[in-house]
Amino acid sequence: MKILHVFPRFLDDFAVLDNLERMGGAERYVMNLCRAQRELGHDSTLMLFAGKESGFEVDDVPILTAKATPFVPSINQNFDPVPTELRRFVKGLTCFDMIHTHNLACDVSFLLSLIRRVTKRHYGLLVTDHGWNGLTLARVFIASKPMMKFSGFDGILPVTRASSSSYENCTRVFDPMYGGVDPEVFRPLNGERRSDILFVGRLTPYKKVDNLIRAIPLLENKPRLIVIGPTLDLQYRASLERLANELKVETKFLGRISDQLLVDYLSASTALVLPSTDELFGLVLLEAMACELPVVANKAGGVPEAVDNGRTGYLVRQGDIKELADRLQFLLTNRDEVARLGSAGRQRVLQEFTWKHVAQRSLAAYQEVLQ
Incomplete structure (x- = not known):
């Protein structure tokens, strides 16, 4: 054809x-x-x-x-x-x-x-x-x-x-x-997971990275936040940097990176967060799951069709910063849960995605x- x-x-x-x-x-x-x-x-x-x-x-x-x-x-x-x-x-x-x-x-x-x-x-x-x-x-x-x-x-x-x-x-x-997702490219690498929290996506207001930054101070032993993806809105990027500085959240903005480097971060972090208010599906959710990384995402758009709540990650109410923080805190203090969700996530990718x-x-x- x-x-x-x-x-x-x-x-x-x-x-x-x-x-x-x-x-x-x-x-x-x-x-x-x-x-x-x-x-x-x-x-x-x-x-x-x-x-x-x-x-x-x-x-x-x-x-x-x-x-x-x-x-x-x-x-x-x-x-x-x-x-x-x-x-x-x-x-x-x-x-x-x-x-x-x-x-x-x-x-x-x-x-x-x-x-x-x-x-x-x-x-x-x-x-x-x-x-x-x-x-x-x-x-x-x-x-x-x-x-x-x-x-x-x-x-x-x-x-x-x-x-x-x-x-x-x-x-x-x-x-x-x-x-x-290509499971041969996006696959877990050997090594210990750090306490880092990841966001991957374009930097634009509807992605609500500001809500993720506000959730970090609610956690014990505040983890580092890694933000990966191109900046589409320079004013929004500047506002995120100011907010992270005001709340004393250690935040690393990496911009656009290679797939191999992305796999390195997905394989060495505790969770990927997608706090968007509107999301068609979220390919990055599948990429994280393929690397056995648990995902925490808003119940927005088609995200619930990608994330099996409680089995491959967690879905949270839009704008509920406390619920987001509670889910992240649970993962940061329960490594067995990180492993369980991660393993189930990769299996779902191999079977369907x-x-x-x-x-x-x-x-x-x-x-x-x-x-």
């Missing part, structure tokens, strides 16, 4: 391709899904957008760039490109059996649905939403969910059940793909559409 994954990201510098998987969860998701489908014998290609057409291969994934311009880059950054050579763009789509576009609220996904509706081309078209919301024309379309009935999509292929429940009466919703599982679930949906 010839498959095209369309990921609406504008590249202002082709050098970022070398670090595409470390840019964020959605980028990592699409790259690994494409690679896993190829390993299962399918011809999967990833399309991005840039100022000119080009072709690359990055980590065994063929990448095409369509000529485009970013839409309202001051607000959307590089996440909402609009193709500028529409005829060539439309013609290129006909080479594929299945087109899988990512991010429902992006204008290129809306454009693909219109092209399919108008041209009645005989390829499948599915969309997966990764939770991105910017200032786009597509948001007007999806805000009126009944209009989805008249789109050119064959349906929504969601990451989680929580992310698609509101569309069930408007369009076909397939079983969720969930997220994945590898990229091969994700690829198989996506291919089953493609087959339903094409038949």
Whole structure:
């Protein structure tokens, strides 16, 4: 099967391709899904957008760039490109059996649905939403969910059940793909775990790292907090540094790091915390579980579909800093519980959440559409 994954990201510098998987969860998701489908014998290609057409291969994934311009880059950054050579763009789509576009609220996904509706081309078209919301024309379309009935999509292929429940009466919703992890890369390393607490993710307000910093002083023998991930909001990063200083919380901001270094931290800490108020799924939860690290996360979005509460980690109420602190204190003083949760977490990843599982679930949906 010839498959095209369309990921609406504008590249202002082709050098970022070398670090595409470390840019964020959605980028990592699409790259690994494409690679896993190829390993299962399918011809999967990833399309991005840039100022000119080009072709690359990055980590065994063929990448095409369509000529485009970013839409309202001051607000959307590089996440909402609009193709500028529409005829060539439309013609290129006909080479594929299945087109899988990512991010429902992006204008290129809306454009693909219109092209399919108008041209009645005989390829499948599915969309997966990764939770991105910017200032786009597509948001007007999806805000009126009944209009989805008249789109050119064959349906929504969601990451989680929580992310698609509101569309069930408007369009076909397939079983969720969930997220994945490479258990050969993310695996526990030998060595003793320190008392460090980890956060991994983009630094932006909805991640609520400030709540995690506020929880640390409630713990006995305050542990060190390690914050890993790119800064999207400089003011928020500065506010976190001030808060950590005021509360005397030893905090280390590492920025974006390699997967190998991330595995080192996941294998040597006590817990990973994801205190977000909104989270599609949280690939980092799976990466931590694969390294036998217990996770503590807010009951937000699709997180409860990743974390088996009490078996692979703990779910806490949003904004409940005391409950978060209580869970962390229990883990810091009960090493047997850390080992039990960690072992169960890795087993769950191996049984349900590898990229091969994700690829198989996506291919089953493609087959339903094409038949």
